[in-house]
Amino acid sequence: MTQTVPTPAHIVQQRYRDADPADPAHWNPVLQVLHEHRSVRRYLPDPVSDDTLRLLVSAAQSAPTSSNLQVWSVVAVRDPERKARLAAVAGDQRHILQAPVLLVWTADFARLRQLAGDRDAPLDGADYLESSYVGFIDAALAAQNAVVAAESLGLGTVYIGALRNKPEVVAAEIGLPEHVFAVFGLVVGHPDPAEDARVKPRLPQQAVLHHETYGLETQRDHVTEYEGRIAQFYAEQELSHSWTDRVLTRLASEASLNGRHTLRESLFKQGFRLR
Template structure:
């Protein structure tokens, strides 16, 4: 049986589930990987080698970092027992156990604090919200580079925001020192082809791309159009609810935060003062 190779036009159309194809202005292998991204939640037992891990991290370290501060670190977790404990702290998601490696990305000010202590130097600027933002943003930029690198090698990934449900317990499990905070997890491994993970359609560009000034009223019709398109995707995946219902269920109450309503306090407990 001959497998159909998706064309650039098809991949862009698939990302939005557009009824009519649009020819992209240009194309290359990087754009191919980006447009084929999908979350993978079922993995084979194939290991991710140390050589591959080093390549993913070098890709991560190739991401931009504010003022070259590099205030992030990552912990690679392969031990099954430790993964099981972290899975229990993250809503018992089975793919944490299945995937051969869990990468925990952290905002890390312990390294620069150590430098300041060694020189008896002040580090007052690290205690402000802006600096904490830099740590979170830099960790996200680095992780996304690793995602693209992993998927270019035929690996699958999925992010784990649920690591923030129990941040103190995660910190204890990973022996994180003060001023190192687990921002999110990322599982990496060989996708199980039986899962048949699909590309999830996104909001139309007209709902997210504004020209010169922000236009809230102009989004409404495009969001309504998206409801119909993603409803088809959810039906194919045997999932219920509309996109709007999912958004409101997630953000409509404190319960939807899964314990992350304590995040400010958890950050303070771990040395992030957020002035």
């Protein structure tokens, strides 16, 4: 049977579930990889080679970094028992066990503090909230570069924010010193085609793209329209059909944060002063 090659218009249409897609003005393989991103939660046992891992990290290091500080590091976890313990921290997510590697991305100020110690130089600026932001943003930018690189090679990925449920446990498990904090995990592996992971539709651009000044009231109708579009996706995945209910429940209370309401204290224990 001949498979139909999706057109650029169809690929963009998947991202929005737009009933009347238009051909994009520009297109290339990078744009296709970006638009076809989907979270993969079932993996084959096939390994990810060290050569591939090095390529993903070099792609990560090609991301922007504020003032070239490079205040991030990543820990590759392959050991099944260690992955199992980290999976338990993250709510027993099975894909952490299935995939061959879990990458733990960290905001890392230990390296700069070591340099400052070697030169007996002050580093008081590292104790401020702004510097911590830089570490978290740098780690996110690097990881997203790795995601795009992995998916361009046919690999699947999914972020694991739930590692922040118990930061101290994660730090002890992967040997993080003071001034290094695990920001999130990233599962990387070969997708199981039986999962049939699909592109999740996003809010219409009219709800997120503002011109010159921010407009809140103008978003209402577009968010309402989105409810109908994503309901179709949720029905296909046999999930709850209301995006609004899902997002409001996610932030409804302290309990819904799954332990992350103590994140400030965890950061402080790990050496992040957040002045």
